[in-house]
Amino acid sequence: MQTITPEAFFNARRQFLKLGAGALVSSTAISKLLAELPKDTSLHYIPDSNAQKLVINPMEQATHYVNFYEFSTDKEAPVKLSQNMKTTPWHLGFFGEIAKEQMIEVDTLIAKFGLEERIYRFRCVEGWSMVVPWIGFPLYKLLDYLEPNSDAKYVKFTTRHDPTIFPDQNRGIFSAIKYPYVEGLRMDEARHPLTFIAVGMYGKRLLPQNGAPIRLVVPWKYGFKSIKSLDLIECVKEQPLNTWQDQNPNEYGFYANVNPEVDHPRWTQAKERVLGKLLKQPTLKFNGYAKEVEHLYAGMDLRKFF
Numbered sequence: 258m259q260t261i262t263p264e265a266f267f268n269a270r271r272q273f274l275k276l277g278a279g280a281l282v283s284s285t286a287i288s289k290l291l292a293e294l295p296k297d298t299s300l301h302y303i304p305d306s307n308a309q310k311l312v313i314n315p316m317e318q319a320t321h322y323v324n325f326y327e328f329s330t331d332k333e334a335p336v337k338l339s340q341n342m343k344t345t346p347w348h349l350g351f352f353g354e355i356a357k358e359q360m361i362e363v364d365t366l367i368a369k370f371g372l373e374e375r376i377y378r379f380r381c382v383e384g385w386s387m388v389v390p391w392i393g394f395p396l397y398k399l400l401d402y403l404e405p406n407s408d409a410k411y412v413k414f415t416t417r418h419d420p421t422i423f424p425d426q427n428r429g430i431f432s433a434i435k436y437p438y439v440e441g442l443r444m445d446e447a448r449h450p451l452t453f454i455a456v457g458m459y460g461k462r463l464l465p466q467n468g469a470p471i472r473l474v475v476p477w478k479y480g481f482k483s484i485k486s487l488d489l490i491e492c493v494k495e496q497p498l499n500t501w502q503d504q505n506p507n508e509y510g511f512y513a514n515v516n517p518e519v520d521h522p523r524w525t526q527a528k529e530r531v532l533g534k535l536l537k538q539p540t541l542k543f544n545g546y547a548k549e550v551e552h553l554y555a556g557m558d559l560r561k562f563f
């Protein structure tokens with residue numbers, strides 16, 4: 258029997274915030290905690306050799322043209338709206354079909370799994386793309402640690418729900434989409450060595466507008482699968498209903514593999530505009546990672562499982 262539920266986790270945090278950290282933690286513990294907070298945002302990591310010689314987009318582009326609906330549907334507004342977002346400490350909840358349900362702070366995850374750089378192509382379903390040097394660790398390292406049991410067929414990811422951080426979560430029926438933002442992967446997709454948990458980019462901690470302090474990056478899928486500001490990771494029996502599929506099932510599916518042969522109902526996916534470039538370039542199947550991932554979809558009709 259599992260004893261902690263995601264709801265219990267939410268309530269515990271609400272209680273903690275209501276009491277104020279001071280009521281629970283002694284002042285010495287607080288000063289110790291503050292002393293341990295990172296003073297600069299640089300990270301130590303194993304660099305990517307960039308064997309494919311991908312041309313990295315300038316940091317300014319990747320950090321100032323973003324999709325983060327919890328702040329705004331505008332591409333640049335999240336930069337200003339997220340400036341006061343507090344991202345340390347940040348505890349993630351791990352629940353579901355795993356050996357031990359628990360909460361772990363982001364810096365503890367970094368210390369446990371170490372950091373490496375991954376220079377990946379990133380393709381948004383809207384038709385733009387970029388190349389980003391992410392820093393983090395492969396998700397399989399975390400899953401190995403959590404020990405999913407044989408009922409764990411999918412991994413469900415949830416963004417934090419906190420209207421004090423995210424203004425659009427406060428707008429009730431007028432919000433842009435339903436919150437919290439949810440994503441999911443099949444267990445074999447989640448365990449694929451390319452599937453990455455990022456805590457940084459361009460050598461530094463993630464900026465709030467890019468999903469600080471911790472997000473998912475799945476380079477062969479459309480960008481909406483790469484869910485930001487993670488709050489919960491659950492190993493589950495059933496395929497989760499991801500936010501965009503829930504929002505519009507005719508246009509967005511569960512798999513969302515980058516595929517130039519399957520158009521979006523309202524636009525072609527055959528080409529993409531690299532941020533900062535004028536001319537479009539052809540989109541690559543699985544965003545250029547076909548050799549590594551196409552076996553995951555052997556025998557599946559990619560028009561049906563879009």
Ligand code: MTE
Pocket residue numbers: 319322323324325326327380381382416438466467468479480481482483484485486
């Ligand atoms: N995650 C959350 N929680 N909310 C969002 O609005 N947008 C998604 C994805 N993750 C989104 C999210 C979309 S549509 C894209 S393309 C990428 O984040 C954009 O990531 P970037 O802004 O860092 O480029």
